[in-house]
Amino acid sequence: MNRKLYDKLIFDLSCPGRRGYDMPRRLYDDIELPDAVLRQQAPALPEVDEPTLVRHYTNQSTNNFGVDTGFYPLGSCTMKYNPKINESLGADPVIAALHPAQPASTVQGALKLYRMLENMLSEIGGMAEFTLNPFAGAHGELTGLMVIHAYHDSRGDSARTRVIVPDSAHGTNPASAMIAGYEVIEVKSLADGTVDVDDLRSKLDETVAAVMMTNPNTTGMFEKNIPAIADAVHAAGALLYYDGANLNPMLGVARPGDMGFDVMHINLHKTFSTPHGGGGPGAGPVGVRKGLEEFLPSPRIRRRGDGSLYVEQTSDTALGRVSSWFGNYTVFIKAFAYILAMGADGLAMAGKLATLNANYVMNALKDVYLLPVPGPCKHEFVFDGLADKSTGVTTLNVAKRLLDLGFHAPTIYFPLLFHESLMIEPTESESRETLDVFIAAMRQIAREAAETPDLVKSAPHDTPAVHPDDTEAALHPKVKFSDL
Amino acid sequence: MSQHRYLPHTPAQIDEMLRACGASSLDDLYADVDPSLRLKGRYALPDALSEVEVRRGFDALNAQNTVLTCFAGCGAYDHYTPAAIQAVMQRSEYLTAYTPYQPEISQGTLQYIFEYQSMMCELTRMDVSNASMYDGATATAEAMLMAVNASRKKRRVLISATVDPKTAAVVNTYARYHRIAVEVIPARDGVTDRRELELMLGAGDVAGVIVATPNYRGILEDLSGWADLIHAAKALLIINSHALTLAWARPQGEWGADIAVGDAQSLGMPLNFGGPYLGYMCTTKALMRKMPGRIVGATTDALGQRTFVLTLQAREQHIRREKATSNICSNQGIMTLHAGAFMALYGAEGLRELNRLSANAAHFLARELEATGKMRLTYPDKPFINEFAMTMADGYTTGALLQALREQGILGGVAVDDTEIIIAVTEKRTPVEIDQYIQTVINL
Numbered sequence: 001m002n003r004k005l006y007d008k009l010i011f012d013l014s015c016p017g018r019r020g021y022d023m024p025r026r027l028y029d030d031i032e033l034p035d036a037v038l039r040q041q042a043p044a045l046p047e048v049d050e051p052t053l054v055r056h057y058t059n060q061s062t063n064n065f066g067v068d069t070g071f072y073p074l075g076s077c078t079m080k081y082n083p084k085i086n087e088s089l090g091a092d093p094v095i096a097a098l099h100p101a102q103p104a105s106t107v108q109g110a111l112k113l114y115r116m117l118e119n120m121l122s123e124i125g126g127m128a129e130f131t132l133n134p135f136a137g138a139h140g141e142l143t144g145l146m147v148i149h150a151y152h153d154s155r156g157d158s159a160r161t162r163v164i165v166p167d168s169a170h171g172t173n174p175a176s177a178m179i180a181g182y183e184v185i186e187v188k189s190l191a192d193g194t195v196d197v198d199d200l201r202s203k204l205d206e207t208v209a210a211v212m213m214t215n216p217n218t219t220g221m222f223e224k225n226i227p228a229i230a231d232a233v234h235a236a237g238a239l240l241y242y243d244g245a246n247l248n249p250m251l252g253v254a255r256p257g258d259m260g261f262d263v264m265h266i267n268l269h270k271t272f273s274t275p276h277g278g279g280g281p282g283a284g285p286v287g288v289r290k291g292l293e294e295f296l297p298s299p300r301i302r303r304r305g306d307g308s309l310y311v312e313q314t315s316d317t318a319l320g321r322v323s324s325w326f327g328n329y330t331v332f333i334k335a336f337a338y339i340l341a342m343g344a345d346g347l348a349m350a351g352k353l354a355t356l357n358a359n360y361v362m363n364a365l366k367d368v369y370l371l372p373v374p375g376p377c378k379h380e381f382v383f384d385g386l387a388d389k390s391t392g393v394t395t396l397n398v399a400k401r402l403l404d405l406g407f408h409a410p411t412i413y414f415p416l417l418f419h420e421s422l423m424i425e426p427t428e429s430e431s432r433e434t435l436d437v438f439i440a441a442m443r444q445i446a447r448e449a450a451e452t453p454d455l456v457k458s459a460p461h462d463t464p465a466v467h468p469d470d471t472e473a474a475l476h477p478k479v480k481f482s483d484l
Numbered sequence: 485m486s487q488h489r490y491l492p493h494t495p496a497q498i499d500e501m502l503r504a505c506g507a508s509s510l511d512d513l514y515a516d517v518d519p520s521l522r523l524k525g526r527y528a529l530p531d532a533l534s535e536v537e538v539r540r541g542f543d544a545l546n547a548q549n550t551v552l553t554c555f556a557g558c559g560a561y562d563h564y565t566p567a568a569i570q571a572v573m574q575r576s577e578y579l580t581a582y583t584p585y586q587p588e589i590s591q592g593t594l595q596y597i598f599e600y601q602s603m604m605c606e607l608t609r610m611d612v613s614n615a616s617m618y619d620g621a622t623a624t625a626e627a628m629l630m631a632v633n634a635s636r637k638k639r640r641v642l643i644s645a646t647v648d649p650k651t652a653a654v655v656n657t658y659a660r661y662h663r664i665a666v667e668v669i670p671a672r673d674g675v676t677d678r679r680e681l682e683l684m685l686g687a688g689d690v691a692g693v694i695v696a697t698p699n700y701r702g703i704l705e706d707l708s709g710w711a712d713l714i715h716a717a718k719a720l721l722i723i724n725s726h727a728l729t730l731a732w733a734r735p736q737g738e739w740g741a742d743i744a745v746g747d748a749q750s751l752g753m754p755l756n757f758g759g760p761y762l763g764y765m766c767t768t769k770a771l772m773r774k775m776p777g778r779i780v781g782a783t784t785d786a787l788g789q790r791t792f793v794l795t796l797q798a799r800e801q802h803i804r805r806e807k808a809t810s811n812i813c814s815n816q817g818i819m820t821l822h823a824g825a826f827m828a829l830y831g832a833e834g835l836r837e838l839n840r841l842s843a844n845a846a847h848f849l850a851r852e853l854e855a856t857g858k859m860r861l862t863y864p865d866k867p868f869i870n871e872f873a874m875t876m877a878d879g880y881t882t883g884a885l886l887q888a889l890r891e892q893g894i895l896g897g898v899a900v901d902d903t904e905i906i907i908a909v910t911e912k913r914t915p916v917e918i919d920q921y922i923q924t925v926i927n928l
Contacts, residue, residue: 007789010599010828020829021566023837027915028844033867037697037704039734042832043606050568053829057572057596057821064592066580074582081490082580085535089542091570097551100560100758101898103890109548110757123528135618135759136814138801149661175801175811179629181661184806224516253514254521269814273490275576278593279583279615279778280817281760297657320657324559324621324650324747325758333542340541343532346488352510353493359505359513376505376513400588409586414802431492432501463588468791473783477772477795479612481602484782484790 006059011481013056014046020053044482063464064278065408071434073361075380075411075423076170076218078248078270080350083341086273086334095333100325104310111309114301114326117336118285124347125244125264126257127287131296133327137245140265140284141176141212143297143322147263147288148210148239149180150295150319157237160209164238166195168218168415170245182209189417193219193373193382197228204236214243215259216250218415218423220358220377230260239263247271248427249355249379252348262289272335283331297322353428354379357435361426364439368446372418379427385420386449393449393456395420401448401459405441488532552895553917555849557871557908558700559620559648560758561750563728563838564912569752569825578818583778587793594792597780600824607730607827607835608744609737610766614777616815617763620747621651624694624724625658626776626810627743627765631692631720632664633809634774638691638719642684644669644676646699651724655694669693674863674873675705685717692743696724697733701906702871703863704733711740720771726750727764727823729869731835732843736766743767751826753819762819773799776810838911842870845918846909850874852922859885859925862904871908873900880928888924896921 048056065072072079098107118130134140145163152160163177164185174184185203188196194217204211211233215223223229233240242256242264248271250256256264268274269282276282288296297319300312342350355378362371362381369383385395399409399422411423426435448456460466478484487494493501498510507513533541554562573579577592584590584597597615604613617623628641641659643652645668652668659666669684670677676695684690693714697705707723714721720742725735728750736744749761767775773796781795801808830838850872854860858880862873876882882899889896894917897907909918 009595009602010824011602019831019834020568021831021834023834024841024911026841026844028848030840031843031847033704033733033843033869034706036706036708037734037867039730039732040738041609042836043603043609043731045603045606045830045832045835046828047831048828050566050829053825054568054572057825058575060592060595061572061575061577062592063589063595064577064581065586065589066577068576068580072582077582079582082576083490085538087574087579089539091574092542092546094546094549094551096565096754096756097554097562098549098757099552099554099556099562099755099895101556101558102550102552102757102895103886106550106552106890106895107757109545112548113542113545120529135622135816136812138811138813139618139622142811146657146661171800171802171805171808172811172813174806175804175808178806178808179658179811181663222514222516224518227518227521252527253523254517255523258523259521267814275579275818276582276814277818278578278581278590278597278821280814281618281819282814282817298653320660321621321650321653322657323654323759324619324648324761327758328760329757330760337538337542339529340533340538341490341535342488344527344529346491346532347529348526349488349491352513353491353498355513356493356498356501356505356510359507360501363505376507376515378513399586403586403588408582408589428491428493432497460588464591465588465785465789465791467786468587468793469783469785470793470795473781473793473795474798477612477779478782479598479601479772479779479795480605481599482605 009481010046010048010056013048013052016047018047018049020048020050070406071430071438072408073410073424073426074408075425076245078425078427080273080427081429082273082275083338086337089337090330090333108309111301113336114332115309117332120339121266121285122287125287126255127264128290129293129296130285130287132283132285132332133297133323134284134286135323135328136280136282137265137267137284138172138176140286141172142179144241144263144265144286145176145180145210146319147292147295151292152209160207162207163209164203164211168193168417169212169214170243173212173243193217193221194223197225200229201232204232204238206237208236208238210239210241212241212243214246216246216378219373219382220380221373222378226259245270246379249351251351253351257289262292268331268335273338274331274334281328281331283328295319350428357426357428357430361424361435361439365442368443380423380425382415382418383422384418385422386446388450391449391453393453395422397456397459398422398445401445401456402441403460404462407438407441553893554895555907555909555921556895556898558898558906559747560755561908561910562755562912563750563752563910565752565754566829568829569822572825573818573822578821584794587791591792594780596821596824598782598792600820601780603824603827604764604766607727607735608766609735610744611769612772613766614775614779616820617765617777618816619761619763620724621654623745623763623765624651625655627722627745628655628692628694629658630743630774630776631722634720634771635691638689639663640665640667640690641692642667642669642690643694645671646676647694647696647724648700674701674703674866682713690717690719692720692722694722698729698869698871701873702868703866704868707739728835728838731832732839733869742771748823751823753822760816760819762816762823774809777812777815839869841911842909845913846870846872849909849918849921853925856925858928870910871906873904873906876903888928892920892924894921
C-alpha cells in the first residue's frame with residue numbers, strides 16, 4: 001500500500017485540454033436541439049489521458065483490502081474466494097453484447113443458464129421455484145416479503161400487518177419489512193443465542209404476516225427448534241421467511257424448504273462465490289415453496305412444449321416487477337460456474353469446512369476472548385470482546401489492531417445481543433496455515449491488551465489511513481469534490 | 485471426494501483440526517441438526533467439473549446466443565466500453581473487497597465512490613449523490629418513497645404516462661404495500677400533458693411527481709416551469725434521465741428537480757443481457773438526510789491526510805433497522821468505478837460528443853426511414869437525441885419489420901405494439917449497418 005506516495009483524486013490530475021478518448025468521425029449532418037432542452041453549463045469533469053487514468057486507479061487499488069489480498073473474517077458476509085474462471089466467463093464478449101430485449105430465439109443460451117441456475121437453487125434451497133431478478137440480499141428480502149404480502153392478499157387475509165424478526169436479525173430484516181409496508185415486532189433470543197420459542201408463540205396471532213429467521217442465526221447457532229417454530233408460525237396462518245445470508249454452512253446438510261421455510265433468498269455474492277465488488281453488484285434470488293410460485297415477480301423465464309424458453313413479461317397474479325430486466329445477469333454466470341465447479345459433493349464439503357474453520361478458530365481463542373454462546377458453532381461465532389475486561393481494550397480496538405497485523409476486521413458490534421460483539425466467519429477458503437497466523441495475531445492482541453493496552457487502544461498505526469474523523473465527516477458533510 | 489482446487493484443506497489437516505475441536509468427524513459439528521431435517525443423500529446436482537469442463541459447458545450454452553447489430557434501447561444502450569475501464573474494473577483489490585466499513589484499509593473503494601459521487605453531482609447538477617442504487621427503475625421507486633417520507637402524510641404520487649413502463653411497473657410494486665396512490669399523468673402529443681398535471685396537483689395531497697426526459701420514446705421533454713408549479717403544491721419533482729444524455733440535454737438540477745434518478749448503463753456499461761447496470765440517485769442539500777443508500781464523505785485522519793469514510797450512516801439499515809430510510813445494503817458497488825472512470829476518460833466534451841455522434845446517426849436513420857414511406861416518426865415535431873419512436877404505415881407491422889431485420893443480423897428496436905417501434909442508435913453503429921437497416925426497410 002503506497003498511500004504515502006500517492007494521495008490524489010482523479011480531479012487533482014485534471015489538466016485542461018487533455019483527453020482520454022478518441023471517437024469515430026462525424027459522418028452525418030449535425031442536428032440541432034431547441035435551447036429549452038439543452039444543458040446550460042458544462043459539467044466540471046476531470047480531463048485526463050488514458051495512462052494517467054489507469055495509473056490512478058491502479059495506485060488507488062493498492063490502498064484497498066480484498067479477499068485476494070488477505071484474510072477477511074467478516075461475520076455474516078461470507079468472504080470466500082472468488083474463482084477466476086467465473087470472472088473470465090462473466091466478461092464474455094457475446095454476453096456483453098446481448099441486449100435484454102432480444103427475441104428469445106436469439107438468446108436461448110442465456111435463458112437456459114438463467115433457468116438452470118434457478119433450478120439448482122431450488123434444489124439447494126428445497127424450494128419449488130426461484131426467481132433470480134432481485135439485485136441484492138436486501139432486495140431479495142423485500143421481494144420475498146412482497147410475495148408474502150401478495151399471498152395473504154390473494155386469500156383476502158389483509159389484517160396481517162406485522163412481521164416478526166428476532167433481535168439477533170441482520171439490520172436489513174426489519175428495514176426490508178418496513179419497506180414492504182409492515183410493522184416490525186421483535187422476538188427475544190435466549191442465552192444460547194437461539195430464538196425464544198415461548199416469546200415467539202406469545203406474539204403470533206392473526207395480525208402476523210411472516211416470521212423472518214436466519215438459520216444458523218447471527219451467533220452462528222443452528223436454530224434446532226425450527227420444526228416447532230415452523231409449526232407455530234403456520235398454525236397462526238403466517239409464513240416463515242429464510243434469510244439466506246448464512247446459508248453457507250448448511251450446504252449439503254439441510255435445506256430451508258425441509259426445515260419448514262416458505263420463502264427464502266440467497267446471496268449469490270456470499271454462498272456462491274461471486275465477488276462483493278466493494279458493495280455490489282450482488283444478487284438476491286428468491287425461492288418459494290409449492291403454492292407460492294404464482295406470486296413471484298415478472299419477468300419469468302418459461303419453457304414451451306418443444307423445450308425452447310421464452311420470457312413471460314406479465315402475469316395477472318404476479319407481484320409485478322422489482323427490476324427493469326432480469327437482474328444482475330453476469331453475477332448469475334459466476335454463481336452457475338461456481339456450482340458446476342464444486343458439484344454436489346464439493347458444495348457439501350465447502351459448507352462443512354466453513355463450519356470446521358469457525359470451530360477451529362473459536363476453540364483456539366476462547367480462553368482469551370469471551371465466548372457468550374458455547375459451540376459447536378456453524379460457519380461463524382461471536383466473541384463478546386476480550387475475556388479480561390480489566391484492560392479497557394474494546395472490540396473496536398481489537399478490530400483496528402487486526403488491521404495493523406494484516407487482516408481485515410471481523411464484523412463488530414453486531415449482533416446487538418452483546419455489548420462487545422466480535423463476529424468471526426472464516427469461510428472454507430482459508431487454509432489452516434492462514435487460520436493459525438490469524439489465531440496468533442488475535443492472541444498477540446490479547447497479550448498486548450494486558451501488557452501494552454495503549455498500543456491496542458491507539459491502533460491502527462500502520463494502515464493507509466489512521467483514525468479518520470467520522471464526527472467531522474457527519475457534522476460538515478463534504479460529499480463531492482467541489483465541497484472540498 | 486478428491487482434493488478440490490478451491491479448498492485448501494488436506495485430509496490430514498481436517499483430522500488435526502477436528503481433533504483440536506474435540507470432534508471426531510465433520511458430521512459431529514452438526515449434531516444439533518435433527519436427523520429429520522437432514523438432506524437425504526446428496527443434492528441432485530452434477531458432479532464437480534474441472535475448469536476446462538466448466539468453460540466447455542458455458543461455451544456450449546453460449547453457442548445458443550446470437551449477437552445482433554443493436555438498434556434497441558429502452559433503457560439499455562450499446563455504447564462502447566473502453567478497454568482501460570475493463571482493466572481497472574478487474575483489479576481484484578477493488579473487485580474482491582467488501583463494503584468499505586473499515587476506512588483505514590478501504591481508501592481505494594471509498595475514493596472511487598467519492599469521485600463517482602462528485603461526477604454525478606456535476607452531471608445532474610445536484611448537491612449530493614449516493615453510492616448507487618440497483619438500477620434506474622428501483623432508484624425511481626426509492627425516490628418515490630423518499631418523497632412520501634419527506635412529505636410526512638401525503639399519499640399521492642403522480643407519474644407521467646411517458647415514463648418507461650418497466651420503471652412505472654417497479655414504482656407501482658413498491659407503492660402497493662405502502663398505500664401510496666400512484667396516478668398516471670396522461671400524455672399529449674408524446675409528452676406529459678402539463679394541463680393535466682396542473683389539475684392533478686390542484687386536487688392536493690401530492691407528495692411527488694415523476695417524469696422522465698428523455699422519455700420512453702426518446703423525446704426530450706420541456707419541463708420549463710415545472711419545478712415552480714410542483715413546489716407551489718408542496719410536492720417534490722423527481723426526474724429520471726439516462727445518465728449519458730445529461731451531458732448534452734438539460735439535467736435535473738437545471739430543471740429545479742428535488743431528486744435526480746436514472747440508469748447510468750448508458751455510460752458505456754456492457755449490455756450483459758440486462759445487468760449489472762447502475763441506478764443513480766442525487767438530491768438537494770435540503771433532502772440529503774432523507775436519501776437512501778450509502779454516502780461517502782471526506783474528512784481528515786490523525787495524520788492530517790485527506791481521508792474518505794462512509795458518512796451520515798444514521799439513515800441506514802445497519803444502524804436504524806426499521807427506522808432506516810431504506811433497506812438497501814449491497815448496491816451496485818463497483819459499477820460506480822466503471823461510471824466514474826468512464827466520465828473521467830471522456831470528460832465533459834467527450835460525453836457530449838458521444839451524444840452528438842449518436843444523435844446525428846439517429847436523426848439520419850429516422851429521416852431515411854421516413855423517406856421509405858413505410859414508417860414515420862410518431863411525434864415528428866418533438867426533439868430527441870439518439871432514440872425515437874416510429875409508426876408503421878398501413879400494411880406494415882413491427883413484427884414483420886423486426887423479422888426482416890433479424891434475418892440480416894439486426895436487432896431493429898423494441899416494438900411497443902404491432903404498429904409502433906422504438907429505435908436507438910449509438911456511436912458504435914457504422915454507416916454500413918445503418919444503410920443495411922434502411923435497405924431492409926426499402927425491401928419490405
